[in-house]
Amino acid sequence: MTPEQTRALDDRVLAIEQALSADDLAATSSLIADAPTHEVVAVIERLDARRRAVVYRLLPKQRALEVFEDLPASLQGDLVDALQDSEVAAVFADLDPDDRVRLLDELPASVAPRLLRGLPVDERTLTAAVLGYPQDSIGRRMSPEYVTLRPSVRVSDALARVRSRVRDAETVYTIPVIDDARTVVGVISLRDLLGGADDDTVGALMSEPHTATATDDAEDAARLCADLGVLALPVVDSEGRLVGILTIDDAVRILEQEESEDAARQGGAEPLRRPYLSTPILRIVRSRVVWLFVLAVGATLTVQVLSVFEDTLAQLTVLALFVPLLIGTGGNTGNQAATTVTRALALSEVRTRDVWRVLSREVRVGALLGLLLGVLGFAITGVVFDLPVGLVIGLTLLSICTVAASVGGVMPLLARAIRVDPAVFSNPFITTFVDATGLVIYFLIARAVLQI
């Protein structure tokens, strides 16, 4: 969007919000009626639960369904709580099977069976198929509605078949080619089909299939789809038989959600899983408080380390002045390394067994950074205070940077190796660890150099 378009959107959103604040339902209703679906979604994502239900009820039926489909599953769940049973049943029947399953995950367990019973038989079967796969697997996020072709079919017949199925399938742009056992033997893009001669067979035009297995982690499958740059990825069961299809727009949504989770965890918080402005304050507190406690408890280690060196501190108060600078620099160096390696892991540029390569790189990077900062620190502190103190600061910076970069670089790989999200051993975690280690290094160097 151009800045003007953004401003125009902002103005419309603002107008709707003002009408709502003034409880002017007539104005709200007419403003909403004129706005495109994605703007209504943007407005709803900024409201609290009560107003969200108000806006939703003002929408005409068909628009309401469109808006509902585009909301995050967490907000869909909130809305369902506020709607009547008959309204819920209508919305539920209209969703795609994969979206339906995501909504079910958000609802209390008692509600799900009732909703499922209300579905037409064929829709219920499709939904049950998706529901059968483990949480966080791509089986849960794939669409069970697809078109298939056989290798022996001629292009003209294939196009006719695609045209007849165009309304039911989630996508017709990438078509899995299967044999009699439903094993995926190839994929053909609609584009290749259109580019072929009428008498060519599908088998002659199709290409080698990339597939995901239904029990694969959803993020891995979505990343594969994005990396291959394909519009859809067939999903197969453990015997290679087709069970669904993952489209690129669903893959983008999965990746976006994963990025949000990674970002939250790197900041030392649990993911909110709903838009910021529509999240109640207490839920935000809850998403942060556990990690904050854990880190604060971890930080009591620094109190203990300093207690050990309390005599040294009392003798030479000047040492206390540099504590925040030294551990801060260590934390920053560790964060830089951790962030780089975590991202490289997410993009599959680095794997767990590269741990020695990463360590050897980060030791060198950390030592070089420490050397540069150490020389500067020595010079400045040597002039402002005195040379021995300068030497302590310089040597400490060199050591802390080397240790911090190594720890920060290796930690995400260790996390992955023990199957924990690398972002959980996150920047705040590394900072806390480096703080305690850095203090020990600092006081040991100070004692050695200053002979106290």
Place this chain on the structure above:
Amino acid sequence: MTPEQTRALDDRVLAIEQALSADDLAATSSLIADAPTHEVVAVIERLDARRRAVVYRLLPKQRALEVFEDLPASLQGDLVDALQDSEVAAVFADLDPDDRVRLLDELPASVAPRLLRGLPVDERTLTAAVLGYPQDSIGRRMSPEYVTLRPSVRVSDALARVRSRVRDAETVYTIPVIDDARTVVGVISLRDLLGGADDDTVGALMSEPHTATATDDAEDAARLCADLGVLALPVVDSEGRLVGILTIDDAVRILEQEESEDAARQGGAEPLRRPYLSTPILRIVRSRVVWLFVLAVGATLTVQVLSVFEDTLAQLTVLALFVPLLIGTGGNTGNQAATTVTRALALSEVRTRDVWRVLSREVRVGALLGLLLGVLGFAITGVVFDLPVGLVIGLTLLSICTVAASVGGVMPLLARAIRVDPAVFSNPFITTFVDATGLVIYFLIARAVLQI
């Protein structure tokens, strides 16, 4: 990919790397010949510049082109340096115009005109059109090769036209509909075209167009494409005339690159813009050293603050023990808020003019977190040390958490308002700021409570 597939890929990559280390070119060559393109790309992304060129030269011509296309532009640039002019000219002519422009951006200015002169005339024109837009604009990343339709065309004729153009266009799945002035009046998906009756007109089936303007920021346009869930977005000039098309796979690539840049900046480093393992050590040092210096200089503020309170410290060394814990907790609280708000900004859930709403939320979140931690800190410190010190720690935690969450939440919005990447006012930056502020708060409270 399943864990087994990942391991299999790892094993093949490892085998190729071992053959390379042993300088066994015959083995390398046959291993590469059997590997699919995306595995060769994965291998090349892990090698240093010399070996990269070796592997590339071992590829048969057609495979080499496929691999080249899938490499990040930075590695393409490195490779071009290592290849002969005639090889470069062949590769260059084969790229899509948008990929060509990205490669040109990586090359020395003297090389670009020579390469452009070597192109066939029509390709040169297309490339020049893309080159004409500002860096980081979507005009640079769009494809100028598209199919268009007129509203009056019948479905059967439209399908025939699409079929005839299927080989040249970047995509045929989303087709812009234009009038005589080339203004975009609608878009029609190939799916809607296939679902229509032969006698329907394009105008009757097309839907309202969402478009991006060529001078828009590439990230904004890519985000719009992903948010709308469309497979392609028409790109128009300032008068609304069609100039190109952005496909979802290019949008995904743009967003992925932006996420990497955001991640790096939030970790307080400049983006590497190339895969981690193939980046030379000195380049990694360069990406980190500037921010590390800036932050270290900022941290000298903490030295100054502590100097001011040096007498208080000398009187009561016990106060020094809590410095890392208190400023660490402040930093963590600030990071949590900053990360949440930065992500919400990236997803357009929050806008700059929401600054008061964000501030009021973060003050409350910070105060609640501070209350919880403060009570705990008061109790523990009161027991382990004494009650007055416990009171100082408790009150300081309450104040620091409130200030840190507010600063952390508002900082990204201020950055956006002055048109700086919110990730630049990043977690390390906030930590440094909160460190200094936190120390002042701590010593003022200590002086007041302990009467020193």
